[in-house]
Amino acid sequence: MKVTSFDVAKAAGVSQSTVSRALRGDPSIGAETVRRVAAVAAELDYVPSERARDLSTRSTRRIAMVVDLDNPLWALLVRRLYDQLAERDYRLTLVAGHGDTQNIESQVAGGGVDGVILSTVSLDSSLPALLRRRGVPAVLLHRYVEGTELDSCVADNRAGGAAAARMLLRAGHRRIGALLGPATTSTGRDREAGFRGLLAEAGVELDETLVRYGRFDFDHGRESVPALMEGAAPPTALFCANDIIALGAMNSAHELGLRVPGDLAVIGFDDLEQAAWPTVALSTVHVPFDDMLHSAVTLLGERIGGWSGAGRLVIHPVTPVERGTHGPNDTGRSV
Amino acid sequence: MKVTSFDVAKAAGVSQSTVSRALRGDPSIGAETVRRVAAVAAELDYVPSERARDLSTRSTRRIAMVVDLDNPLWALLVRRLYDQLAERDYRLTLVAGHGDTQNIESQVAGGGVDGVILSTVSLDSSLPALLRRRGVPAVLLHRYVEGTELDSCVADNRAGGAAAARMLLRAGHRRIGALLGPATTSTGRDREAGFRGLLAEAGVELDETLVRYGRFDFDHGRESVPALMEGAAPPTALFCANDIIALGAMNSAHELGLRVPGDLAVIGFDDLEQAAWPTVALSTVHVPFDDMLHSAVTLLGERIGGWSGAGRLVIHPVTPVERGTHGPNDTGRSV
DNA sequence: CTTGGTTGTGCATACGTATGCATTATTTGT
DNA sequence: ACAAATAATGCATACGTATGCACAACCAAG
Numbered sequence: 001m002k003v004t005s006f007d008v009a010k011a012a013g014v015s016q017s018t019v020s021r022a023l024r025g026d027p028s029i030g031a032e033t034v035r036r037v038a039a040v041a042a043e044l045d046y047v048p049s050e051r052a053r054d055l056s057t058r059s060t061r062r063i064a065m066v067v068d069l070d071n072p073l074w075a076l077l078v079r080r081l082y083d084q085l086a087e088r089d090y091r092l093t094l095v096a097g098h099g100d101t102q103n104i105e106s107q108v109a110g111g112g113v114d115g116v117i118l119s120t121v122s123l124d125s126s127l128p129a130l131l132r133r134r135g136v137p138a139v140l141l142h143r144y145v146e147g148t149e150l151d152s153c154v155a156d157n158r159a160g161g162a163a164a165a166r167m168l169l170r171a172g173h174r175r176i177g178a179l180l181g182p183a184t185t186s187t188g189r190d191r192e193a194g195f196r197g198l199l200a201e202a203g204v205e206l207d208e209t210l211v212r213y214g215r216f217d218f219d220h221g222r223e224s225v226p227a228l229m230e231g232a233a234p235p236t237a238l239f240c241a242n243d244i245i246a247l248g249a250m251n252s253a254h255e256l257g258l259r260v261p262g263d264l265a266v267i268g269f270d271d272l273e274q275a276a277w278p279t280v281a282l283s284t285v286h287v288p289f290d291d292m293l294h295s296a297v298t299l300l301g302e303r304i305g306g307w308s309g310a311g312r313l314v315i316h317p318v319t320p321v322e323r324g325t326h327g328p329n330d331t332g333r334s335v
Numbered sequence: 336m337k338v339t340s341f342d343v344a345k346a347a348g349v350s351q352s353t354v355s356r357a358l359r360g361d362p363s364i365g366a367e368t369v370r371r372v373a374a375v376a377a378e379l380d381y382v383p384s385e386r387a388r389d390l391s392t393r394s395t396r397r398i399a400m401v402v403d404l405d406n407p408l409w410a411l412l413v414r415r416l417y418d419q420l421a422e423r424d425y426r427l428t429l430v431a432g433h434g435d436t437q438n439i440e441s442q443v444a445g446g447g448v449d450g451v452i453l454s455t456v457s458l459d460s461s462l463p464a465l466l467r468r469r470g471v472p473a474v475l476l477h478r479y480v481e482g483t484e485l486d487s488c489v490a491d492n493r494a495g496g497a498a499a500a501r502m503l504l505r506a507g508h509r510r511i512g513a514l515l516g517p518a519t520t521s522t523g524r525d526r527e528a529g530f531r532g533l534l535a536e537a538g539v540e541l542d543e544t545l546v547r548y549g550r551f552d553f554d555h556g557r558e559s560v561p562a563l564m565e566g567a568a569p570p571t572a573l574f575c576a577n578d579i580i581a582l583g584a585m586n587s588a589h590e591l592g593l594r595v596p597g598d599l600a601v602i603g604f605d606d607l608e609q610a611a612w613p614t615v616a617l618s619t620v621h622v623p624f625d626d627m628l629h630s631a632v633t634l635l636g637e638r639i640g641g642w643s644g645a646g647r648l649v650i651h652p653v654t655p656v657e658r659g660t661h662g663p664n665d666t667g668r669s670v
Numbered sequence: 671c672t673t674g675g676t677t678g679t680g681c682a683t684a685c686g687t688a689t690g691c692a693t694t695a696t697t698t699g700t
Numbered sequence: 701a702c703a704a705a706t707a708a709t710g711c712a713t714a715c716g717t718a719t720g721c722a723c724a725a726c727c728a729a730g
Contacts, residue, residue, distance in 0.1 A: 392715090
């Protein structure tokens with residue numbers, strides 16, 4: 001039924017190995033033979049079996065990306081990653097971090113992919129160790145795990161947290177709240193550390209009743225704001241650990257009839273496309289995802305190429321972006 | 336280096352075939368043997384080679400989804416599709432529709448995937464024909480191509496276009512503009528046809544100078560509005576062929592200092608998550624993507640199972656969603 | 671005319687699992 | 701106690717490509 005390289009070989013009057021070599025551009029095959037084989041292959045509508053090739057070459061030219069599909073950020077990452085990989089002739093397979101561990105492990109360690117990009121591991125995940133043990137090339141993206149020997153590409157989240165705090169302080173805010181990310185992720189911790197660090201440095205006290213931890217999602221922002229604003233001494237500004245949380249917060253503020261930033265200033269982190277939309281104009285911290293992905297793919301490529309050495313950590317600089325949501329309070333509510 | 340089923344066999348004192356059967360739960364293997372083999376396999380940290388299995392079984396348990404990564408809608412589709420496939424123990428590989436044809440074809444027809452979901456084909460794409468010729472199970476999602484024999488799952492775009500028009504008419508609009516999608520897609524055409532059809536039925540003339548065709552993206556909306564509103568007789572309402580276009584239009588209106596819907600009413604199509612956000616409150620037409628994906632996966636599963644028959648077309652009903660952007664004009668500008 | 675080098679092809683086998691069929695051990699029926 | 705049925709396992713091979721090595725043909729140099 002299906003046409004194989006043997007069929008092509010027979011029709012072209014050569015051996016199967018010659019067909020394989022001719023079609024793959026092996027220089028040891030005569031020009032005339034290459035032409036004939038190519039003609040016959042086209043004639044028979046022959047397409048090499050990817051499955052057989054994968055087994056024979058011990059490579060699939062496929063990369064798995066482990067992501068959290070509930071976090072809208074992944075769409076941005078995947079879109080860019082896809083092109084980066086395509087340039088190097090790699091395919092992309094998606095693996096959701098929320099699946100059962102067993103399943104995830106078999107997907108990344110069963111030889112079905114040449115490498116793995118991890119963008120969703122929490123600090124205590126067993127995945128990095130597994131990948132190392134099995135010798136599967138892997139890179140951590142947007143996260144890192146201490147003690148692992150894997151390469152990591154991250155943004156300078158600590159500096160970004162500090163930059164966000166600085167923006168709010170400059171706008172005159174002193175009573176500042178924070179909607180932070182999960183403490184189980186390096187991203188969450190670093191952004192928090194940078195933010196707290198700068199406030200402390202500036203001698204501004206952070207009221208812990210105005211600090212909430214939660215997931216990196218819309219609902220965290222949306223559900224936290226009402227409680228915060230109904231307190232006795234509500235904040236005049238809110239640091240959100242990423243843009244999604246910030247968008248949730250802004251929407252909640254809108255529902256409560258609060259003006260942003262007049263009644264409540266908001267600042268995010270990531271600089272999603274939406275943040276730049278006129279109707280949003282979210283002040284945030286720009287993360288160079290393109291650069292991060294580029295490094296990640298480069299590092300992964302080196303590992304796949306056989307490079308073995310200590311795990312490297314590439315930290316990408318971030319840039320504060322002043323838009324319209326971090327401005328001063330105009331209610332006199334501030335200290 | 337890598338541990339194979341032969342290694343496990345030797346260590347357990349059985350043959351390779353017994354290992355294979357034991358680990359896959361073949362009932363013809365004795366309980367005691369299964370136990371011993373499983374123990375040894377765990378001991379040796381054995382993981383079956385996916386590549387070898389793929390070749391041997393002529394199946395990869397992998398589905399390719401061909402999408403347009405520039406359209407934010409794909410993120411929503413993929414997220415849901417992933418879970419649907421996971422339930423049936425299938426993996427997901429992404430294929431960008433914007434890549435070069437050669438590459439796309441080899442990805443879907445090289446035997447690397449068990450089936451294909453096409454969500455980005457234009458009406459003249461050669462992909463459906465290719466897949467049929469090679470006998471690769473495939474389903475069209477959110478699009479259809481006339482004359483193809485593939486199964487298709489779509490929304491009732493025609494009815495949706497009509498519903499949108501009806502909402503605008505009920506709010507009193509008579510001078511209506513439209514930002515339509517590409518005429519090369521069934522989605523674009525059907526939504527347009529439904530919209531035009533209902534206006535004609537209601538005896539309302541559509542001024543062709545207020546109609547613009549473009550891509551299903553943010554910029555289409557954002558760039559079209561200024562030109563439309565600067566004309567001699569600007570529209571009081573705008574039908575956008577999808578929510579992304581509508582969001583672009585709303586942002587543009589915001590930049591021009593126009594109130595929505597007071598100065599310009601806007602209506603979208605798809606009902607993305609964002610449309611329901613309080614700050615957006617976009618009136619739109621709900622498309623049941625979950626249901627569509629469910630049918631698509633079901634149909635595809637049947638095809639993979641060997642079912643062969645005429646191409647089926649499943650049309651899913653849509654629901655108008657009245658939010659805050661389609662209301663009446665309050666400037667007296669209307670006819 | 672011989673030797674050594676080059677070029678182009680074929681042979682044989684590896685990749686690691688799944689599975690049809692034959693084989694042996696065990697149980698059941700009479 | 702013997703034939704027949706059943707249960708458990710091993711043997712051999714298929715899946716379709718890539719590739720190391722041997723080989724044949726041809727050519728140039730001595």
